[in-house]
Structure formats: C-alpha cells, structure tokens
Amino acid sequence: MKRSDVVLLAVFSVGFFSVGVVWRPAFGTYGNIKDGLECVSYIATTVAAIVAIFALSAWKAQFKYSEKFKSINILNDSAVGLLIFSHYIVAMTSQCMEEKFKTPSPIRSSSKKIVDNESLWGALNKFKLDLAVASLFLTKSESSEISACADRLERAHRKWLKKFHECLLLSEYNAEPVELVVKWITEINEYLGALQEKISIARKSSVA
Numbered sequence: 001m002k003r004s005d006v007v008l009l010a011v012f013s014v015g016f017f018s019v020g021v022v023w024r025p026a027f028g029t030y031g032n033i034k035d036g037l038e039c040v041s042y043i044a045t046t047v048a049a050i051v052a053i054f055a056l057s058a059w060k061a062q063f064k065y066s067e068k069f070k071s072i073n074i075l076n077d078s079a080v081g082l083l084i085f086s087h088y089i090v091a092m093t094s095q096c097m098e099e100k101f102k103t104p105s106p107i108r109s110s111s112k113k114i115v116d117n118e119s120l121w122g123a124l125n126k127f128k129l130d131l132a133v134a135s136l137f138l139t140k141s142e143s144s145e146i147s148a149c150a151d152r153l154e155r156a157h158r159k160w161l162k163k164f165h166e167c168l169l170l171s172e173y174n175a176e177p178v179e180l181v182v183k184w185i186t187e188i189n190e191y192l193g194a195l196q197e198k199i200s201i202a203r204k205s206s207v208a
Contacts, residue, residue: 068137069206075134075146076199078127085157085188088120093164093181100168124154134202142202149195156191160184 098104127150135143160180167180 071134071137072203075130078130079196081123084123089185146198153191156187
C-alpha cells in the first residue's frame with residue numbers, strides 16, 4: 001500500500017469516527033441536530049480538501065515522471081544523432097588524405113550519407129538544447145553526468161581534429177594519419193557509448 005493510500009485511509013477513519021461522535025448525542029433537540037449537521041459539514045469539507053490536496057500531489061508526480069520520460073526519449077534520439085561524429089571523421093579525413101597524397105584513402109565509411117561540418121555541430125547543438133529541456137526533470141546528478149559526457153566528447157573531437165591536421169602536414173605517407181584516425185574514432189565511440197549509458201540509466205529511473 002502506498003503512503004498516500006495510508007494517509008487517505010487514516011483521514012477517512014478519523015472522519016467516520018468524528019461523525020459517530022457527533023451523531024450519537026445529536027438525536028435530541030432541534031438545536032443539537034442543527035449543531036451536529038454543521039459539525040459534520042465542517043468535517044466533510046475538511047476531508048474533501050485533504051483528499052483534493054493528495055490527489056493534486058499524485059497528479060503532479062505523475063505529470064513529472066511522464067514529462068521526464070518523454071524528454072529523455074527525445075534526448076536519447078539526439079544522442080543517437082551524434083553518431084554523425086564517426087561518419088564525419090571518416091568522410092573528412094578521407095577527403096583530406098586523398099587531396100594530400102593523391103591516392104585513394106584506405107579509410108572508408110559504410111555510410112553513404114554526406115556529412116559536413118555544419119551538420120556535425122548542428123547535431124551537437126540540438127543535443128545540448130534537448131539536454132537543457134530534459135534537465136528540468138532530471139536530477140542534478142543525472143544532468144551533470146550527461147552534460148560531462150557531452151563536454152568530453154566535444155573536447156576529444158577538437159583535440160583529435162587538431163592532431164590530424166598537424167599530422168597531415170608533417171606526413172609523407174598514409175600510415176601515420178590512418179593510425180591517428182583509428183584512435184580518434186575509437187575514443188569518440190567510447191564517449192558516445194558512455195553518453196548513451198548515462199541516458200539509459202536516467203530513463204530507467206523515470207519509470208521506476
């Protein structure tokens with residue numbers, strides 16, 4: 001039995017007990033009956049107000065969990081959209097290496113989707129906006145952990161992007177840039193996996 005059900009049961013018990021106490025002496029004069037009815041009316045109003053308060057509290061809690069679950073689902077979709085990072089890295093590095101070495105790049109993507117820089121940062125900005133909305137319903141800990149994962153993802157991407165361009169300028173063959181790209185994608189995928197894990201944990205708490 002839920003705590004709210006126990007409270008309501010206690011309120012009704014007190015109300016019925018009070019009614020009995022009032023009605024027992026009420027069967028007398030007209031004045032006693034009138035006073036008894038007024039007392040019962042007061043008790044009924046009080047009980048109704050208490051029931052309404054608990055009903056409103058239960059509705060607010062249900063609304064919060066419903067909106068939290070909805071916002072987390074939207075956030076999860078945005079996180080899936082961040083897989084664009086891996087496609088972007090492959091597409092961008094392949095193009096740079098082919099222009100640099102004048103030969104086909106050994107790096108190939110299974111995706112035929114064309115990813116540009118604008119789409120990449122657009123996906124990240126969308127995720128941040130959805131996180132801001134979800135944070136209204138997430139706990140402080142959940143929000144900070146998810147935000148930290150997204151920040152690490154962004155910092156890692158910028159770090160490897162800089163390293164790649166530096167490496168490309170100094171390299172005279174494909175091997176070294178390829179190794180760097182593999183490490184780049186591996187680290188990005190690790191952060192994406194951690195991000196989705198944090199969101200999954202938050203989603204489970206919303207239906208617990």
